[in-house]
Amino acid sequence: MCGIFAYAMFRGGVGVCKACGCTCAVKGTSKKIEFRRAELLEYGRKLRHRGPDWSGTFSDTNTSISILMVHERLSIIDPFGGSQPLVHILPSGHKLVLCVNGEIFNHQQIRAETQDYPYQTNSDCEVILALYSKNRDNLQTVLEALDGQFSFVLYDGERNKIVAARDPIGITSLYYGRNITDGSIVIASEMKSIPPEFDMIEQFPPGCYIEVENDVSEMKTSDYYSKSRKGAWRGRYLAGDDGMIDYVKSQDNETVYGKLRDILTAAVKKRLMTDVPFGMLLSGGLDSSLVCSIAMKLLNEHKVKVPWQDTIHTFAIGLEGSPDLEKAQEVANFLGTYHYSFKFTLQEGLDAIRDVVYHLETYDTTTIRASTPMYLLARRIKSTGVKMVLSGEGSDEILGGYLYFLSSPNDFEFNKECHRRTSNLHKFDCLRADKSTMSWGVEGRFPFLDDDFIDYAIDLDPSIKKFNNAEKFVLRKAFDVTDENGQPMYLPSNILWRQKEQFSDGVGYGWINTLIANANKKYSDDEFTALQKKYVVNPPSSKEALMYREIFESIYPKRENTVDYWVPRTDWANVGADPSGRAQKVHAQAYSVEAHKSDN
Structure with missing residues (x-):
């Protein structure tokens, strides 16, 4: 478990900050991201109780989604080598950047099945990058493969896209909000890290994911767990029958x-x-x-x-x-x-x-x-x-x-x-x-x-x-x-x-x-x-x-x-x-x- 804080905005720049366990996206242009960096880091620090062992950052303001990611880590697996954000460079030179709150219990099995991926750490969380890099058009396949308790945010620099997901039960806490007016979203493990200008805040639903490209108004929450081979009970409940x-x-x-x-x-x-x-x-x-x-x-x-x-x-x-x-x-x-x-x-x-x-x-x-x-x-x-x-x-x-x-x-x-x-x-x-x-x-x-x-x-x-x-x-x-x-x-x-x-x-x-x-x-x-x-x-x-x-x-x-x-x-x-x-x-x-x- 950790703390994640992410700051992101579409149509004119997004900043994303993460602290393991929480993800937040807040309104602002790419210039505002650098101007507000110290302030945004303070929101990440509000989650340091979740991740007292180490802090990591990633930033990129050269795309249509400008992004700043901050990760506050609690090290359980690979304590010396598994720091986040985790970064994978695609053949195009663009980056996939991942911050995770939680544990993937079947990571050894997934590693054995994805041996062609260039693993950099022994972290259980890195298998999410391995799966996503091979299944970028089918997030359902990625999430169905995971056995664990998790919430994560992934930035796809090549596609200018943000992906977020939560485990089927909602063991790790996660919140999200959006601002249709200025095209910003916020996803956070804990509300305390969400800036006060966001007033449309909800709990991120368990067993679901979002993919956000270009415009927050297009953001849709998809239920992956009720459709999976493991999700029979949840599918029956959500069906409303x-x-x-x-x-x-x-x-x-x-x-x-x-x-x-x-x-x-x-x-x-x-x-x-x-x-x-x-x-x-x-x-x-x-x-x-x-x-x-x-x-x-x-x-x-x-x-x-x-x-x-x-x-x-x-x-x-x-x-x-x-x-x-x-x-x-x-x-x-x-x-x-x-x-x-x-x-x-x-x-x-x-x-x-x-x-x-x-x-x-x-x-x-x-x-x-x-x-x-x-x-x-x-x-x-x-x-x-x-x-x-x-x-x-x-x-x-x-x-x-x-x-x-x-x-x-x-x-x-x-x-x-x-x-x-x-x-x-x-x-x-x-x-x-x-x-x-x-x-x-x-x-x-x-x-x-x-x-x-x-x-x-x-x-x-x-x-x-x-x-x-x-x-x-x-x-x-x-x-x-x-x-x-x-x-x-x-x-x-x-x-x-x-x-x-x-x-x-x-x-x-x-x-x-x-x-x-x-x-x-x-x-x-x-x-x-x-x-x-x-x-x-x-x-x-x-x-x-x-x-x-x-x-x-x-x-x-x-x-x-x-x-x-x-x-x-x-x-x-x-x-x-x-x-x-x-x-x-x-x-x-x-x-x-x-x-x-x-x-x-």
Whole structure:
């Protein structure tokens, strides 16, 4: 992961600046590019938290698209030789220039298939240049070949064209804007690097690309993933035909368990690709514990080689006495990891809220609740020298693991909600996981968001996903395996079958209680009613939501359209609007939302 900032303009000159993880294009002529160079570099520097290891630049003002590219790098693969922007000189003498935020996990395979390309580095990202140089008229072919988490911008100097794309799930954050009047575009990993003159800003859609030539008004976003051989699930969802979002009804359960286990194991293995120290986020819940367990098994069986360490380092955070800290230590003891258990105080969490809103660029309640401890944990992880971590994001969306899913009226609606949640991951869990960790220059990788895992798991029969009201039953059952001595091969039963705790709950039940109480003290009922009316787009439904919204507006005015709210399906029986898992009646320590409000 890195930071990318790009500045570009058509019809009279474009400047493009990049910082790995973000791409921006801002209005200006070629003369203005040089005049504004220092100012533009400052926008790139706003992303240096994403890429603290090195900076690189490229500029060209001699074409119809004048361009300045700046790359802020976090080095994970080929740390000494893989600096960006990457440049390939075509036979015509023109240049292809690439900046990437992310990782291409199948880069070795692509290298073997593109041996005639003159590779200059061992960077996984350079394969994008190799593929593009051979398929310049068919970007679909380039993108279908990539297995990874990425967003990138590529400048084709021969064709005076800019290409940008984002991975199918939207794991790496990306925004874009355009100005039809002066012919400029902006593409950025984070909004903070976008100059204030751009007011038409949106999230770049996952699984899509743009090719821009001559005029920004001609820019079109193309969906490549739904058309690819891997994109069946997304194609069904985007088609808008509810009848197409159906599940596979007839399967042998034991076959499903075995295949699910194999696919997830392969997903973990490919994400252990690194040239630097790495670790695992370990909450003690099912998803992160399984990822750790699989990784340890691969390491113990010598199926992967990792540098710098002979065991896996795991990290957990919580309030004093939190459920996650206790369970995470239990899992670490069982697996034999080198474990770090960090505690934070309620005041430290409250003090970090404004920084979290700044880095996350959201005012969504559940995202901020969960991001704050993750943001604090990433800072602790950075202090240990670890630069990359694996985590368990995505399982709940794909497998219907949130407790409100148990209230679905029927299997069809259950599966439809899996599709909706998975397609919106880039707005919530991916945004949280990417920006919380990258705030401190730590890259996150997410095995459950592997293309093959999603394609197989998302349309499994809901009855096997929620059998006997055990959320994610199929995943638990797939890894409920013992050895010849009857000992669990992956996790002990009390962890494997532990009820779902959303991260904001698991770090300690006092965390959400304190956030709600703090907001209730900040605003009277009359103040809340008056301030609520200020916001036409996404009006806050609670004092807590209003508190976050006011912070967001003070940092990112007029950019409210870039955010959505994470809300359970309140149209389902017995499902309330509070995103906390404890707000659902099936939770072992459920609380009454109304009673909770009256207590604070």
